[in-house]
Amino acid sequence: MNCARASLCLVALPALVSLGACGNMPAVLDPHGSNAQQTAQIAWVLFWGGGLIFVFVMALAAYAVFASPAHRAWLGRQNFVVGAGIVFPIVTLSALLFYTFKVSGELVGAKDAAPLKIEIVGEMWWWRVHYVDAGGASVLVTANEVHIPVGRTVELFLESADVLHSFWVPNLAGKLDLIPGRVNVLRVKADSAGVFRGQCAEYCGAQHAKMAFHVVAHAVPEFDAWLAAQQLPAAAPRTPTLERGMTLFIANCGACHTVRATPAAGQLGPDLTHVGSRLALAAGTLPNNVGTIAGWIAASQHIKPENRMPSFDRFTGEELRALAAYVESLQ
Numbered sequence: 001m002n003c004a005r006a007s008l009c010l011v012a013l014p015a016l017v018s019l020g021a022c023g024n025m026p027a028v029l030d031p032h033g034s035n036a037q038q039t040a041q042i043a044w045v046l047f048w049g050g051g052l053i054f055v056f057v058m059a060l061a062a063y064a065v066f067a068s069p070a071h072r073a074w075l076g077r078q079n080f081v082v083g084a085g086i087v088f089p090i091v092t093l094s095a096l097l098f099y100t101f102k103v104s105g106e107l108v109g110a111k112d113a114a115p116l117k118i119e120i121v122g123e124m125w126w127w128r129v130h131y132v133d134a135g136g137a138s139v140l141v142t143a144n145e146v147h148i149p150v151g152r153t154v155e156l157f158l159e160s161a162d163v164l165h166s167f168w169v170p171n172l173a174g175k176l177d178l179i180p181g182r183v184n185v186l187r188v189k190a191d192s193a194g195v196f197r198g199q200c201a202e203y204c205g206a207q208h209a210k211m212a213f214h215v216v217a218h219a220v221p222e223f224d225a226w227l228a229a230q231q232l233p234a235a236a237p238r239t240p241t242l243e244r245g246m247t248l249f250i251a252n253c254g255a256c257h258t259v260r261a262t263p264a265a266g267q268l269g270p271d272l273t274h275v276g277s278r279l280a281l282a283a284g285t286l287p288n289n290v291g292t293i294a295g296w297i298a299a300s301q302h303i304k305p306e307n308r309m310p311s312f313d314r315f316t317g318e319e320l321r322a323l324a325a326y327v328e329s330l331q
């Protein structure tokens with residue numbers, strides 16, 4: 001981190017603490033996509049422009065206080081008052097207005113003839129993710145993780161199933177609300193591969209803070225491989241334990257969750273066909289491994305109170321282990 005960035009970090013620390021530690025650049029100031037780059041550019045222009053004007057005004061104020069009356073007389077002349085008090089703000093603010101019109105016009109303009117289309121539905125408190133083809137037909141349903149190819153414009157169609165949410169991946173774009181009964185379109189384009197954390201940015205109830213997600217940007221061949229793998233049906237259980245886990249899953253979880261190629265076809269909760277391949281559980285709440293899966297099944301209401309999944313605390317230890325091992329095996 002260079003000196004200017006370090007000092008900015010100190011000044012802005014309270015506001016930025018929730019968005020990333022100063023050891024790494026906060027995500028809002030670390031753009032990895034054209035949309036975020038333009039937003040960051042506006043922020044830097046405003047920051048440095050405002051800083052320069054502030055220093056200039058403070059210097060004038062010091063001069064007005066400490067200079068001798070003969071030297072500072074020009075500060076009171078009408079020409080100076082009109083120039084600095086009226087003409088300068090009008091010129092500066094008008095220039096800023098046209099500059100932001102220009103950049104925000106570029107932000108909302110289409111950037112790609114054939115963008116990748118993804119529908120994202122905010123639900124209390126997770127994200128349903130549909131990949132659709134050019135005609136709008138569903139290609140893949142997943143949850144809480146949005147994979148995109150580097151260098152291609154992605155159109156995110158944002159909808160809500162219940163209340164207001166807001167989709168925000170600071171590394172890639174500004175935030176955009178998900179409004180019940182409306183479809184808002186956010187265009188993003190990642191310039192480099194990486195994993196970028198996103199967060200619901202509109203208060204939406206008890207677990208708003210635990211409504212996170214990840215955007216994973218891949219080089220095009222890896223993205224194509226990911227999409228093909230995700231379209232495959234669920235892996236068949238390879239051991240008796242996993243088979244036992246699948247039986248338990250279908251009986252207890254299948255009314256709410258889908259695992260393609262099994263009788264589990266519920267639509268209330270996230271599609272779990274390839275849940276084992278995801279980075280996190282419960283919308284960014286827990287790392288994803290067999291232990292956290294078991295903990296989530298047994299105590300989801302303890303971990304994320306009021307979420308729609310009840311705590312399944314009636315399983316024996318053996319049953320819980322088999323169920324968690326099966327869920328983890330859904331790679």
Ligand code: CUA
Nearest residue numbers: 165200204208
């Ligand atoms: Cu959804 Cu906050």
